[in-house]
Amino acid sequence: MSGPLMSVYxxxxxxxxxxxxxxxxxxxxxxxxxxxxxxxxxxxxxxxxALVSALTExxxxxxxxxNIFQIPGQDALAERLVAASFADRVFFxxxxxxxxxxxxxxxxxYHAANGQPERIDIIGxxxxxHGRTYAAVNASGNAAYLDGFGPRLPGYVxxxxxxxAGIEAAIAASTAAAVIVEPVQGxxxxxxxxxxxxxxxxxxxxxxxxxxxxxxxxxxMGRTGxxxxxxxxxxxxxxxxxxxxxxxxxxxxxxxxxxxxxAKGMTPGAHGSTFGGxxxxxxxxxxxxxxxxxxxxxxxxxxxxxHLAVELDHLIRRRPDVFVERRxxxxxxxxxxxxxxRDFMAAARERGLLVAGGGENCIRLLPPLILSKEEADxxxxxxxxxxxxxxSASGQAA
Numbered sequence: 001m002s003g004p005l006m007s008v009y010x011x012x013x014x015x016x017x018x019x020x021x022x023x024x025x026x027x028x029x030x031x032x033x034x035x036x037x038x039x040x041x042x043x044x045x046x047x048x049x050a051l052v053s054a055l056t057e058x059x060x061x062x063x064x065x066x067n068i069f070q071i072p073g074q075d076a077l078a079e080r081l082v083a084a085s086f087a088d089r090v091f092f093x094x095x096x097x098x099x100x101x102x103x104x105x106x107x108x109x110y111h112a113a114n115g116q117p118e119r120i121d122i123i124g125x126x127x128x129x130h131g132r133t134y135a136a137v138n139a140s141g142n143a144a145y146l147d148g149f150g151p152r153l154p155g156y157v158x159x160x161x162x163x164x165a166g167i168e169a170a171i172a173a174s175t176a177a178a179v180i181v182e183p184v185q186g187x188x189x190x191x192x193x194x195x196x197x198x199x200x201x202x203x204x205x206x207x208x209x210x211x212x213x214x215x216x217x218x219x220x221m222g223r224t225g226x227x228x229x230x231x232x233x234x235x236x237x238x239x240x241x242x243x244x245x246x247x248x249x250x251x252x253x254x255x256x257x258x259x260x261x262x263a264k265g266m267t268p269g270a271h272g273s274t275f276g277g278x279x280x281x282x283x284x285x286x287x288x289x290x291x292x293x294x295x296x297x298x299x300x301x302x303x304x305x306x307h308l309a310v311e312l313d314h315l316i317r318r319r320p321d322v323f324v325e326r327r328x329x330x331x332x333x334x335x336x337x338x339x340x341x342r343d344f345m346a347a348a349r350e351r352g353l354l355v356a357g358g359g360e361n362c363i364r365l366l367p368p369l370i371l372s373k374e375e376a377d378x379x380x381x382x383x384x385x386x387x388x389x390x391x392s393a394s395g396q397a398a
Contacts, residue, residue, distance in 0.1 A: 012349065019046025022368050022375050024354070032349070033378055035365045036356045040186065040218045040332060043246035043292055045368035050287045051249060058283035065279065067272060073282025077255075080289050084227055086237040087257035091266070092277030094252045096217035096244035097131025100180075102256035102271055103240045104135050107178035107211045109265030119177045120155035123170045123210075127188035127359060128158075130180065130215050130242075139180055141188070142359075161197065171204045178211040178240070183229040186218035189360035190327040190334020195233035202236050211262055214238040217254070221246035222292045222369050224330035225302035232329075249288040253281045292369065301369040304376050305330040308365070311380045319384070321391040333365040334358055335383075339390040347389040353382035 016032075018025040022045050024034045034046070044051060065071060078090040091102050104122060111119035124130070126141040137145040138153040146152060155177070159166050170176060179201055185191040205212040219229035220243045230236050239262040244254035254276070258266075275281070291297060309326065312335065316323040322344075327334035337344055341361045348355050348363075356364040365379065 012346070014349065021045040021047075022371050030352075032352050032354045033367075033375060033382070034354050035367045035379055036354045037366045037368055038250060039245070039356055040223055040366040041245040041248075042250045043221055043223070043369050044249045044288060045370050046250075048249065048291070048370075050291050051251070051284055054283045054287035055251070055280065058280055062279045064275070066274070067277065071277055071279060071282065073279055073286060074277045077282050077286050077289065080286070080293075081243075081255060081257060084293060085241070085257055086259065087241065088260040089258050089263040089266070091256045091258075091271065091273075092281070093244075093254040093256065093273050094275050094281070095131070095254050096215075096242060097133040097136045098273070098276070099217060099242035099244050099254040099256045100130045100136045100139065100215060101133055103180070103213045103215075103242045103258075104139060104178070105271055106240055106256065106258055106263060106266055107213060109270055110211060110262055111177050111265075113265035118175055121157055121170070121173060121175045121177050122155060123157045123159065123167070123176060123179045125181055126158055126160050127185060127191070128180075128182055128215075129185070129187035129359075130182075131217075161193065164200075167201075168204060171201075171208050171210050176208065176210045178213050179205055180213040180215060182215045182219060184219040184224060184329050184332050185359075186332065186364070187359055189336070189358050189362045190332060190364050192224075192229075192327065192329040192332075195236060198230060198233055198236040202238075205239075211239040213240045213242070215242050217242050217244045219329070219332055221249075221289075222298055222301055223332050223366075225298055225305055226330075227293055227298065229329065246292065247288065248281060248285045249292070251281055251284040251288075253285040297369055301331055304367075304371050304373055305333075307373055308333060308376050308380070311376070312383075315380060315384055315387075319387045322387045327362065328364070331365075331367055331369060331371070334362040335365070336360060336362045344386060344390070347386040348382055351382045351385050353379055353386070355383075 015027045016024045017027050024032050093099050124139050128141040130136045130139045138156045141158045239259050241257045247253045312326050324336040341357050341363050358364045
């Protein structure tokens, strides 16, 4: 036995003890540029003054009360989310998995309220990831997450995003309840879905009375340069959306957003949470929302995201021995590799850069939205240096 913790994480040999902005500091004094960000969570970096102030002030007032009482912070944050989105109703939880669970329950409950309880099918996509709870892993398009956990739950269908005919048939089925999709896949390899694809899903769902769920746990809250990734496209709004990660910018906060119609079945007793939406979480999330939604923050994210994309494309052309392609959107960036991605992550870490892994042998760069151009250039230089551990440059100069 190596220690009291369950061995469910393959942790890197690095203990971080302090952070400021885009930088983190280890026990041994080493400094790193953090392009993991708690996996797309620390949208405002570490120890952002507005968040520290909000948390400190609230901690001196009230920490936790039950949802059997009114919590004014929930109304304040919900009003912000509704005003900035398609939604009319919000439920607060703690994690992305919980937000997805609420979305799935909301969809099935909607059809039950309409007198169609047979409509239970949740249609998802190969390579997707929606969380680690039992319903969420059944909705995810990765069989490995179900290994050893018993039989699959009924009513979950997985299709390839390129299977147009199969998607249309599944949505048209009399048992179809909802489609769940990530506008930009995170864990599955940082694949950005096209506006045409999302618009087609929207049209098919509307035609057949099926609800459209977006999982924007990773892509939401400014990550792509819009507040929500689907807002890059017209006529692509969902009926339900799951948010988390950057919503609290490091504090555990999640939300399930829905239209009035989609939420019609969520009546008293249909769902609940002990900690979801408590005063501490709401204080931090309100501060985070106000900072992230500022036009200046989103403009910076778009500008630095574009700069990273251009420079990474140059790097890929210089190092075809290491890189296959760039993926993603905005500040959710994936690089598919030829060498093992975990080996490359270690090489980058040894050079002062922290990056995340991803499916299909990708690494992901998930820096804070406040990353500067100079910090972006630091990341590019360290990626370039890490390439030297896997061969010599053989591509044309940029």
